[in-house]
Amino acid sequence: MTRSRRLLVLAVAVLLLGGLAAALVLRSAARAEQTHEGDPTVARGRVLLGQPNRLAFLNGAKGPHRGALVSVPGQTPQAERTASGLTCQRFHASAGTGVCLNSSPGALAQDNKAVIVDSDLRTLHSFPLAGTPSRARVAPSGHFTAWTVFVAGESYGAAFFSTRTTIVDTRTWAVEPDLEKFSIVLDGRPYSSGDVNFWGVTFSKDDDTFYATLGTAGQTYLVKGSISRRSVTTLAQNVECPSLSPDETRIVYKKRVMRGASLWREHVMDLRTLRDQPLAEKRSVDDQALWLDDRTVAYALPAEGAPDTTDLWTVPADGSGAPRLLTPAASSPTRLG
Amino acid sequence: MYLADRSAPAGAKTAPDGGPVRTRTVASTVLALGAVSLITDVSSEMVTAVLPLYLVAGLGLSPLGFGALDGVYNGVSALVQLTGGHLADRVRNHKLIAGIGYGLSALCKPLLLLAHSLGPVGVVLALERTGKGLRTAPRDALISLSTPAELQGRAFGVHRAMDTTGALLGPLAAFFILNMAVGGYDAVFGVSACVAVLGVVVLMLFVPSGAGPGPAAAGAAKPAGAEPAGVNLREAAALLRLPRLRALALCAALLGLTTVSDAFLYLLLQDRTGLPEHWFPLLPLGTAAVFLLLAVPAGALADRIGRRTVFLAGHALLLAGYGLLLWAPHWSALPYLVLVLHGLFYAATDGVLPAAVGATVPAKLRATGLAVVGTSQALARFGCSLAFGAAWTVWGADPALAAAAGLCCCAAVAGFVLRPGPPAPAPDSATDAGTGTGRLPRGTR
Numbered sequence: 104m105t106r107s108r109r110l111l112v113l114a115v116a117v118l119l120l121g122g123l124a125a126a127l128v129l130r131s132a133a134r135a136e137q138t139h140e141g142d143p144t145v146a147r148g149r150v151l152l153g154q155p156n157r158l159a160f161l162n163g164a165k166g167p168h169r170g171a172l173v174s175v176p177g178q179t180p181q182a183e184r185t186a187s188g189l190t191c192q193r194f195h196a197s198a199g200t201g202v203c204l205n206s207s208p209g210a211l212a213q214d215n216k217a218v219i220v221d222s223d224l225r226t227l228h229s230f231p232l233a234g235t236p237s238r239a240r241v242a243p244s245g246h247f248t249a250w251t252v253f254v255a256g257e258s259y260g261a262a263f264f265s266t267r268t269t270i271v272d273t274r275t276w277a278v279e280p281d282l283e284k285f286s287i288v289l290d291g292r293p294y295s296s297g298d299v300n301f302w303g304v305t306f307s308k309d310d311d312t313f314y315a316t317l318g319t320a321g322q323t324y325l326v327k328g329s330i331s332r333r334s335v336t337t338l339a340q341n342v343e344c345p346s347l348s349p350d351e352t353r354i355v356y357k358k359r360v361m362r363g364a365s366l367w368r369e370h371v372m373d374l375r376t377l378r379d380q381p382l383a384e385k386r387s388v389d390d391q392a393l394w395l396d397d398r399t400v401a402y403a404l405p406a407e408g409a410p411d412t413t414d415l416w417t418v419p420a421d422g423s424g425a426p427r428l429l430t431p432a433a434s435s436p437t438r439l440g
Numbered sequence: 441m442y443l444a445d446r447s448a449p450a451g452a453k454t455a456p457d458g459g460p461v462r463t464r465t466v467a468s469t470v471l472a473l474g475a476v477s478l479i480t481d482v483s484s485e486m487v488t489a490v491l492p493l494y495l496v497a498g499l500g501l502s503p504l505g506f507g508a509l510d511g512v513y514n515g516v517s518a519l520v521q522l523t524g525g526h527l528a529d530r531v532r533n534h535k536l537i538a539g540i541g542y543g544l545s546a547l548c549k550p551l552l553l554l555a556h557s558l559g560p561v562g563v564v565l566a567l568e569r570t571g572k573g574l575r576t577a578p579r580d581a582l583i584s585l586s587t588p589a590e591l592q593g594r595a596f597g598v599h600r601a602m603d604t605t606g607a608l609l610g611p612l613a614a615f616f617i618l619n620m621a622v623g624g625y626d627a628v629f630g631v632s633a634c635v636a637v638l639g640v641v642v643l644m645l646f647v648p649s650g651a652g653p654g655p656a657a658a659g660a661a662k663p664a665g666a667e668p669a670g671v672n673l674r675e676a677a678a679l680l681r682l683p684r685l686r687a688l689a690l691c692a693a694l695l696g697l698t699t700v701s702d703a704f705l706y707l708l709l710q711d712r713t714g715l716p717e718h719w720f721p722l723l724p725l726g727t728a729a730v731f732l733l734l735a736v737p738a739g740a741l742a743d744r745i746g747r748r749t750v751f752l753a754g755h756a757l758l759l760a761g762y763g764l765l766l767w768a769p770h771w772s773a774l775p776y777l778v779l780v781l782h783g784l785f786y787a788a789t790d791g792v793l794p795a796a797v798g799a800t801v802p803a804k805l806r807a808t809g810l811a812v813v814g815t816s817q818a819l820a821r822f823g824c825s826l827a828f829g830a831a832w833t834v835w836g837a838d839p840a841l842a843a844a845a846g847l848c849c850c851a852a853v854a855g856f857v858l859r860p861g862p863p864a865p866a867p868d869s870a871t872d873a874g875t876g877t878g879r880l881p882r883g884t885r
Contacts, residue, residue: 231718
């Protein structure tokens with residue numbers, strides 16, 4: 104092939120592939136604005152964290168309100184969604200305080216931040232994040248909030264993945280940037296190691312006690328911690344992303360089925376006996392579940408057929424019954440009021 | 441300390457007429473391969489940049505286990521590299537094997553759209569790494585074979601600079617697309633596939649196949665009998681009896697054992713300097729920018745003063761970086777200084793090592809030789825990564841001290857092992873240097 108012929112072929116290839124790439128981007132951009140038939144309807148409105156008997160979550164339905172915090176009546180969660188102007192990757196609220204972990208594509212790298220909002224979703228404080236948002240929780244009193252982000256290494260050669268969990272006092276804005284600085288008692292003995300990761304905090308009503316996952320040396324533990332004493336103690340093994348029941352007697356959590364495999368089952372553990380009970384959900388759940396009341400938990404599962412969205416499901420918290428769809432195309436559920 | 445530099449500063453010494461012009465030429469094959477790597481890196485870094493967010497926000501997965509897998513892939517990729525290198529020499533068609541590697545990686549991008557859980561995503565990424573492993577050695581062999589022995593360092597420098605440019609542009613492209621189309625991960629993967637295909641097209645059009653004597657004659661009939669037959673495993677194994685290659689592989693492995701992975705370095709850097717958290721994603725960009733700017737000068741310097749010197753100096757700079765992190769003085773410039781040292785380390789080692797190998801191994805076993813050294817380095821780094829992780833677990837963040845001390849010893853050992861050999865040139869390398877020079881199609885430009 105002569106040089107000019109080769110350049111001609113290259114030009115044609117650039118045009119064809121460039122056209123295809125542009126078409127893909129435009130189609131995706133157009134689809135981002137289009138609502139999908141059969142999806143729940145969404146209307147712009149006002150979402151207040153203090154509204155009683157309502158459920159809030161992040162809208163996963165395609166269209167202009169994708170990613171927005173929406174609310175629905177607690178009794179009819181599949182009714183029309185009221186969309187706020189707040190978009191998040193993770194959201195949780197309690198007692199009129201909300202935490203929104205937001206990740207937007209910056210110019211050079213992902214721009215991640217945690218935004219603390221008041222009942223009217225006005226920004227009270229914003230914190231830059233070190234990595235991709237993962238878990239977010241607000242204490243029942245609204246006085247504390249915690250979040251976990253993934254701090255990834257660079258692409259190649261990173262046999263390493265690290266989490267960072269931060270607790271913030273929303274009254275004083277005092278920041279505990281990294282739970283890894285807390286003292287650890289593991290199986291009754293003081294423990295220190297460089298390979299310590301915390302994730303999935305859940306708070307008690309007493310504004311001091313919290314539960315979380317500790318990962319170290321290839322094992323995960325349920326820890327009970329104290330914010331004032333800056334310490335944690337392990338209670339049980341193979342517990343991830345605990346969520347404390349409203350009566351504070353049990354946690355629902357994900358239990359790894361097999362070492363090394365990314366498969367988890369939802370279990371409930373009685374905190375007095377540490378006995379655990381698998382729930383009726385047989386699919387692998389990778390979420391920090393939410394207690395809708397003392398008998399029911401809700402969690403997200405990848406939507407079938409739609410790769411980039413999740414559905415919310417509920418299951419009884421005592422191992423009985425069967426999973427039921429709460430609402431499609433949604434994530435990060437939270438009770439309002 | 442001239443390595444295969446009996447003919448060394450050829451441009452300066454033997455061509456007083458057109459010296460500067462001549463030394464400035466880089467073989468068109470190198471530029472073409474640089475372009476292929478640039479395009480391919482744009483494609484793969486687009487995916488890398490958005491993958492964590494896609495897994496967490498898009499699929500609702502936790503990428504915790506994914507980091508462990510990543511390490512395993514790198515180990516596998518190193519072994520695949522050995523296969524790719526040997527295959528390329530065996531079928532005497534480096535371009536074909538490199539093309540298969542690039543093609544396989546291109547194929548993986550649209551497949552990502554079909555993978556909706558961590559398992560399938562893991563499989564697709566493993567295939568992607570396999571493609572990367574396959575193509576590395578034949579690609580470096582093509583660069584090496586198209587460049588005279590005394591200019592190898594600069595040629596690899598040019599290639600690595602172009603490659604890194606792609607790696608810097610990839611995330612920009614990805615974030616641009618996500619700004620245009622909110623949540624448009626499918627668009628990112630689709631565009632990434634298009635870009636990857638373009639890379640393969642450029643490879644097919646502008647890179648001559650390795651067996652041919654040069655781009656101009658690539659398609660011409662080969663004179664019967666003039667081409668040696670493809671190599672077999674025994675000949676490849678005999679390569680390890682080349683003292684210089686053995687020394688290089690050993691040196692690369694020893695130093696690789698002390699090279700802690702970038703992720704650890706950045707974590708230590710942030711920990712020790714108290715850098716604000718949101719700077720974390722920008723740290724690799726700092727390293728890449730320095731690498732990009734200095735790859736060519738470092739390669740050219742290696743050609744002039746010796747590749748071992750520069751390679752060892754690169755590790756000395758990394759050691760200085762470790763030292764600074766351990767010392768942790770309260771300088772505001774400390775993070776920048778460490779990043780500059782880290783980037784310098786890459787500039788002084790990443791392209792310089794294959795350049796040293798290229799000047800050592802006979803042409804017909806070039807890809808195998810590059811793969812042997814590349815694999816020993818990659819496996820050693822993988823081992824270091826695991827060991828460092830374990831040390832971190834047991835002793836806390838200070839095992840960096842142990843790693844740095846180890847690096848110091850290994851550098852000393854390597855420097856000793858690779859001390860300049862007797863001036864008598866190995867016959868293989870000498871012929872090779874000759875053919876290498878002849879390979880550069882100077883008359884065609």
